[in-house]
Amino acid sequence: MPVDSFNAKDTLQVGDDSFDFYRLDKVTGDGLDVDSLPYSLKVLLECLLRTEDGADITKADIEALAGWDANAEPSKEIQFTPARVIMQDFTGVPCVVDLATMREAMADLGGDATKINPLAPAEMVIDHSVIADVFGSPEAFQRNVEIEYERNHERYQFLRWGQGAFDDFKVVPPGTGIVHQVNIEHLARVVFTREADPSTGSGTEKRLVAYPDSCVGTDSHTTMVNGLGVVGWGVGGIEAEAAMLGQPISMLIPRVVGFKLSGELPEGATATDLVLTITEMLREHGVVGKFVEFYGDGVSAVPLANRATIGNMSPEYGSTIAVFPIDEETTKYMKFTGRSEEQIALVEAYAKAQGLWHDPSREPRFSEYLELDLGQVVPSIAGPKRPQDRVSLSDAKQSFRGALTNYVEHANEPVSGAYDEALEESFPASDAPAAHDGVHGQTPAVDYLSCAPKDGGRASNPQHVTLEDGTEFELDHGAVTIAAITSCTNTSNPSVMIGAALLAKNAVEKGLTRKPWVKTTLAPGSKVVSDYYEKSGLTPYLDKLGFNLVGYGCTTCIGNSGPLIPEVSAAVNEGDLAVVSVLSGNRNFEGRINPDIKMNYLASPPLVVAYALAGSMDVDLLNEPLGQDQDGNDVFMKDIWPSPAEVEDVIAASMDPETFTKEYADVFAGGEQWQALETPEGDTFAWDESSTYVRKAPYFDGMQHEPAPVEDVTGARVLLKLGDSVTTDHISPAGAIKKDSPAGKYLSEHGVESRDFNSYGSRRGNHEVMIRGTFANIRLRNQLAEGTEGGFTRDLLGDGEVTTVFEASEKYLEAGVPLVVLAGKEYGSGSSRDWAAKGTALLGVKVVIAESYERIHRSNLIGMGVLPLQFPEGENAESLGLTGEETFDVTGITALNDGETPRTVHVKAGDVEFDAVVRIDTPGEANYYRNGGIMPYVLRSLL
Template structure:
């Protein structure tokens, strides 16, 4: 349907001899309408409505509602947002393409045209989540890891090659190129998008949604972008607008500038702590004020990237001179830069440091107050000033180690077996014989701790492992590896350390996984690569690696000592996620920090150190070396940036970004409009979502005689619900793979198996650190099975099969912030395939609630002040949920009645928009879109 242009906003903008059709924001006038003082992000949403107004999905009333936005009001107005493009990574992209391929078959079976299942918006997928740190600490690590990656993922990559040819508007960035968010920042983002529109060249703000929660990284460029579940992304690909409520917008005023010795990581951890404490889930955050100009683009991107860690939908910076400078640096054309500047100024999107837009809430930070920081040991919002790091570690340790009279907790033999023995060739498989440690008491905490455990490594080096020993030190993830300042700070620190004669501790597995090839280019140009290599930070791959759980096996002797003595060891990484069980199943404590601090802790080898008062080690001259002796100054870092980084590095690095190397180009690729499924494949299988789907949806029904599958606490993340990392040998997923003749060394990861629903159902709630209160005393994917006499403890997957066979619906009980973390659609897909009909939680993270609805699972919320504990729910009750059937009459009930044994309460229905009600009535968003395409 063509644009109805109710406000006469369609006009032209002339830039560099080209004329562009644009939709002027200042054309929206009327009583109570004040476009000029709208937050920057809402102006971009307003342009989106003006350009897509069609009288049905988007009306003049919607436009007036947004232009007249009341910042103090609670969100209640639904609008339809149409993103310019969709970005995928391979862990989430493979199942999305699997779903599209399955939808093509479903359309054909229902008498429709399969070609209708085709992306209408540009879709770009970056393969970045599949490389695992199998090999480290040697010059050939990158080549070996990529070779292993191709061997493991051949079926997946062939499938993506098929998709690239079978679908229009679908491009794939091959393996070994970079992390999706850094590639998006440095190359894919247009800032201002252009397309041909009926013979007219149209210009409009670049907007995107991505199937990774860190898509807001490009908010740093002034782009409205956020993470969505793969289910919602598929609908966006097929032209379905994204239904959303006009959000509250938090204005975050910046003043001052960062002091000497601090980094972008310290800034973002400070902001994460502030915003999580303030409460910004589901809100937009917008940075403004005189301090914005002092924040380099790379730092802005780091802040935007961490948006899901503090819970906001976006965390955006407006366009200004720094935006243009970064675009020039990263090789964008001068014509594109000129268009961005002209468009932003014409539309009132150019940052004015003195302006005070109308905001729902306001926060302020003086950048000069930021101090060096880390976060951990299990949540990114738990910031610790570096001065307090040792004390905080010792305080946290008491909850991780066992009293002498307790059996070891948290250690399952399956954890030790969960990585294949494919360790670096520099280590053998024999562990040193270590004497039994003696117990002693930590004077600071009163906690009984083991004495250090002596180990001897294959190369002859020796050491002592203790609680808090750092066994992984990884410069990884999109958060920091896009930022030249912190990456060069790490390399300069490494140079000074080597020159002093320091070395990493031998028990530390070190790795460097930059977000793009540009990083290693400027390392080479600056002559810093040899120093990183000397400390073991050799290039292991261009991908997500450790931050997504692809840390690979620990050094064998270290692994054996950890498991034999139940040591609570630590990882340090420059990532954005440190949730339990995510980084490595044998590592209980995980700390986020800047890349130079990652190097420093690899030198120290322990978290039990005061970086300000204790030495990192002894130099070649026998003298103690402290962190202050090797920390590079801001001026030193900036001098290297100025002398090494240039636009030609970006232009050359991205010249043939979609072509791939010979391995990619030579992959045998299936052909045809429909994918030919292989019944023997353990990576890509046809999912059951559309099996026997009627053309019209069945009425929704109340839930009767349901049982609780899991009773969970607060901050249960999507990593707890659907882990991305290793597959334990004793798990249901392992049993399935073994039955298909897959050896443990070839299990790969849950993330890489997301194209196979059989693996992923078995992997749902399979995180080794999950604590299901229904089965006290266990860790991992266990529950009680009430279909059996005496309700024995068994795996969640096995119990669910019994419930499904008995026709018993299931519910999940949870606490606050249920589903925080990654935008993991399999956390919802696996939930529904286990037979779960409803989740009842105290609160939800935005994306997971949306994903649950997108799969036809009803998200319910305890009323304020009520919880599992306050209601006295044990989890062994029989549940009935009534009032759902009101949806069949077109109503969305505010609450439904929940009866659980002798307990009765009214649960809040978290269907937040009319469109979401439609999705639920159809059994999910994919079914809704498919039926609409058949009309």
């Protein structure tokens, strides 16, 4: 039952409407100072105040947050219930699979299947499946959409069924936009309203309760909505499912970094330059696991679109969120994007009543402080492999030359595919002299680079290329082979998008063209972009340079760049060339953008166009010509760069609230292809046994009304013995599916040709594929199978032979042998991926024993019924003499059956015995574990 210890419930009158709300200023007492809390913590506090139940959320929790010690290290755990959940299709499909499976389990147990619905509003935007296969033609968009539907027919049928079957679940169909742009332009409410719990009121009157909009999303860049004042961040699928099913998310009260802004951006600097500068600063400062909050006089000088750009890249600098408080810019943007007058009035009234309206004269208390004068921002790019490696545009040529030496010298070594390695590696630079190789068939606009490797040979390695249309040129290191206006980070920002189009217009009018080896793509974040391009008459100029629309969705930034121009790809591989992509994205890790490309640079959309014209990274855009005009005169970037006034004039003339209202009027309906999908009907899904994309999950097989008693683990064997810093990227299936892998063999056995394997991401709705890809990362080192790298272990039931992790687990499961994973420090760090826990559980792992855990992965293991234990302080597998060949018994966990969570359990491994710390840290987690995981717990609760 709800509790209101502070008598905080009150009424807010907005025009003719009244709302219940929970006043923050009612939280008073010794040592409690709500007024000076950071904006973000006020939002968390309101959530605790509104959801206090005396059990999971208590008066003491509220007091702990209200009396927050800004200088303390995080230690207090709270339960946060977000207002809503937002998903993209890669990570959202398994969530819907689980809900569909829960419905069947509910029916099997004699319950009402229709009770299984999201208890918090859930919205999915299908944006991760479009690939830029076709480009540079008027037909590109339509063809790419057709190919997308062909590839993903089964997944889309399933999602369309879910759209109709579940209450409070909505799907934005393919070809509409990128999830985060759709979120800020349409889905975000800023202040949320829901019908109040009947138990909190009196009589039959229906009341609406108002509270801050907040969300968790199954994509790390959910933080883009922070620009609107919405506290939200990316989580793993298990956490998202928990939130959808009304369960709170466990989190530590974080440290909050105050980032003071002053001044204004100078002419020539863009939002992209600003966010790259902030990314560099915050990475250097260190903000992993912290909240970042912007304040100060300069906040009002940052347009909402720029705020969204800054919030978007929170994962790149490592913070949980990067939020701007609500102010006049927020409500102005809401009006501009077609929100109702009533909603805008509610936002302003609520924010002011709760002390959430930004006051630049007041400085909240923060844990740490940073400051930036916006006037110091200069044009920048970032690369060649990390988003925090900002390079001033004036230094870009020399920086590229230094970086190239590294790639050329080590061109035959495999690049790292591990996400966290890409984040943490530093990148040395050295100088290299220039050579002067011209470009055949084109007016030479740049000089290609030569550098001297250690062996004294010549690194420059020009490859002659003849395209299908007869165009000839020499391709060498540094050639820009992809120039992509893409990703949520920048395509939501009209200033940089209009800037790119105006630069294209000016270039075309000067007679410039893109270089013929450059694959140019345009993938806006919503149809609004195409609308204002059409209204402004700028589309033909982008088309003329090859920036034809390829789709609305995440393309190049997530690796959906499609193949290079075939002849270019052949030359790159023949000459082992270090070629380049330039994209307006947020991630540029090695191997991510395209398998043929070694060096990747992030840049603003106008700079993407400029580099397509230049054709190489070995050019100083500020001082060297991009090409020649019709009269043979050099054309410099400064000659075609639009002024801020020009950009603002076009925005004013081509954008208005009606643009957004029109494009989002029927956003969930979809086009003809979506409507034409043959969709199963009924409250439960008609699973297709032949499907290799969507299969019924096994989590509820054999489930009973009451959970079986918790049992000790006996006779367990070790599946993997791992070292320190094993991330969820090492554990979770990701990337391409190899033909000779267990997943590849499974697909081949089911009649799928290798060309149609697609990726693990696209097959997340098929647990059979995902189990086979768990612990299969090519960089994983299992100490139980020394001398191997990848998804290998030893079969300890047989003669100890080396086999794949999946094949070994099959033998253990068949023999009824439970499994253990041994690990070192920071186990499960990295992205909080659901399949790192789901795959672990489905492989038969019952216990993980590590030196320390990343918090979210530890919680996710419990959510899947896996017991996380910790070695005694100062001990690890090596110090205890564990080889991984022992048989393990774990006793004492049965105390959970008596309603207690033991602090330790006893572990006997061969001749070694020790007491391991039980890392079930909250009463809620204990309930999940007793039930075999969070989904069985919720299902039984609903029964």
